[in-house]
Amino acid sequence: MASFNLVLLTLHNLTRWVVLLLGGVALIRAARGWVKQTDFTPADARIGALFTIAFDVQILLGLILYLTRGWGGVLLGDFGAAMREPALRFFALEHIFLMLVALGIAHMGRTLSRKAPTSLQKHRRAALGFGLALLLTLAAIPWPFFAHGRPWLRLFGLQF
Numbered sequence: 086m087a088s089f090n091l092v093l094l095t096l097h098n099l100t101r102w103v104v105l106l107l108g109g110v111a112l113i114r115a116a117r118g119w120v121k122q123t124d125f126t127p128a129d130a131r132i133g134a135l136f137t138i139a140f141d142v143q144i145l146l147g148l149i150l151y152l153t154r155g156w157g158g159v160l161l162g163d164f165g166a167a168m169r170e171p172a173l174r175f176f177a178l179e180h181i182f183l184m185l186v187a188l189g190i191a192h193m194g195r196t197l198s199r200k201a202p203t204s205l206q207k208h209r210r211a212a213l214g215f216g217l218a219l220l221l222t223l224a225a226i227p228w229p230f231f232a233h234g235r236p237w238l239r240l241f242g243l244q245f
Contacts, residue, residue, distance in 0.1 A: 090153060091241055097146040098239040101226065104143050107136040108191070108222070112215040115198070118208035125198070125207035133195045133211055137188075140218075144188050151181055172233035183225035191218035 111132045118125060150156075156177045167173045194214010201207040227235040236244035 090150070093146060093150050093153070095239050095241050097143065097150055098236075100139065100143040100146060104136070104139045104222065105219070107132065107139050108215055108219045111136040112212060112219055115208050115211035115215055119205065119212050122205055123208075125204040129208070129211070130199065133198065133215070136215065137191050137195050140188050140191050144184060147181065147184060156181070175227065175233050180225050180227065183221050187218045187221035187225065190214055190221065194218065 114129050114132055117123070118129060167177050191214060194211055194217070197214065198207045198211035201210055227233055229235065229237055238245040
């Protein structure tokens with residue numbers, strides 16, 4: 086089980102960077118299209134799809150870690166104690182909650198942009214959805230400079 090968790094942690098960490106990169110590109114393309122009022126192209130749709138797919142994979146990996154590492158049990162076992170301890174509260178509740186909300190907003194932004202009647206509305210909806218999803222994601226990542234932070238990069242036990 087330890088090696089399984091090690092692989093999951095590595096994949097979860099690496100996928101974080103893929104999600105942030107694709108989300109950033111999708112946001113920039115959408116914002117540029119909104120400001121410059123350009124056509125919404127198949128490439129714009131594709132990068133939004135790749136962003137949400139990568140985010141789906143990231144959440145799936147995170148949920149598996151959440152269940153196999155016992156964070157849900159920590160929360161349910163003694164809710165009051167978990168809420169008093171900042172690191173426990175972050176990983177057992179805040180991290181997963183914010184990430185699930187961010188995922189929902191990313192999907193909502195993509196869906197609303199696909200259904201919009203004009204290119205301007207497609208870009209605006211994508212920019213707002215992807216931008217808000219990225220802000221929530223950035224807020225929910227356990228950055229190394231937080232008291233409960235994690236390394237920038239994890240590679241099968243190596244931490245950077």
